[in-house]
Amino acid sequence: MxxxxxxxxxxxxxxxxxxxxxxxxxxxxxxxxxxxxxxxxxxxxxxxxxxxxxxxxxxxxxxxxxxxxxxxxxxxxxxxxxxxxxxxxxxxxxxxxxxxxxxxxxxxVPPAVVAGAAETLRALKSRGLGVGLISNTGRTPGYALRRILDVLGLASSIDVMVFSNEHGACKPQPSIFEELRRGLGVAYDELVFVGDNAYVDVHGAQRCGMRAVLFEPPVRGTAVAPPVEHGLTIVPDATVHALPELVEVIDSLGARG
Ligand SMILES: [Mg+2]
Structure with a gap:
């Protein structure tokens, strides 16, 4: 489940x-x-x-x-x-x-919201799912990103946020996924991770025992082969090309148990 x-x-x-x-x-x-x-x-x-x-x-x-x-x-x-x-x-x-x-x-100068992000987060929450986030932060630290997510109208749909500059390690390190898992109060096999980077997001989540969805907007082309990064062939549990597709994908992953 x-x-x-x-x-x-x-x-x-x-x-x-x-x-x-x-x-x-x-x-x-x-x-x-x-x-x-x-x-x-x-x-x-x-x-x-x-x-x-x-x-x-x-x-x-x-x-x-x-x-x-x-x-x-x-x-x-x-x-x-x-x-x-x-x-x-x-x-x-x-x-x-x-x-x-x-x-x-x-x-x-806030970033732009990816198309469909706000409604997808709300749709997942309205199904009773916990919603989390992990960010490798770069130049903008967690305390500023929390404000940005608030201003962009996304923060209210996110239960747990973990930022690398606060955690001390970045994805794909297992410790940062563990902080997220503990915060959400679920087991790894009850948690699905979604991200655009096959190595840090998909591989990082899968090696902790989570299922992982690759977000691949169509603008980047239509890769059919599984991505090979760091010498690993990474096969996501599902791939979406637009965030709203996730709601159905999560249903079908859940149905598979
Ligand atoms: Mg990313």
């Missing part, structure tokens, strides 16, 4: 177009530049872009490539290190200001 359905966040429930990403990026860098300038670090202005990009690569090397994650504040410290300033020069108030600017850009 299926008692809960959980979702990946980025590119499954919400998405950033290239324009939205650029606007968020401009907001982050311009606000951080204003903060640094106001505190007498205006000379760093022309290195901010470089440090911003170097930070992303550094997080990949240090954390994300090993499925680890860190609090947003640690990203700010790395950003300052990339600017070649000593983090110890900055007081708590300034670090908090920089973190706020960095974390909230996507609150002020």
């Amino acid at each position: 299926i008692r809960a359905v959980a979702f990946d966040l980025w590119e499954t429930l919400i998405t950033d177009t290239p324009d939205l990403s650029r606007s968020q990026e401009r907001l982050r860098t311009s606000r951080m530049e204003a903060i640094l300038t106001a505190r007498g670090y205006g000379a760093l202005a022309d290195r901010i872009e470089h440090a911003y990009r170097a930070l992303w690569r550094r997080c990949h090397e240090l954390y994300w490539s090993a499925d680890l994650d860190v609090p947003c504040r640690r990203q700010i410290e790395h950003f300052l290190e990339e600017l070649e300033v000593d983090v110890r020069e900055f007081d708590e108030a300034m670090l908090a200001e920089l973190e706020h600017a960095y974390a909230h850009a996507a609150v002020d």
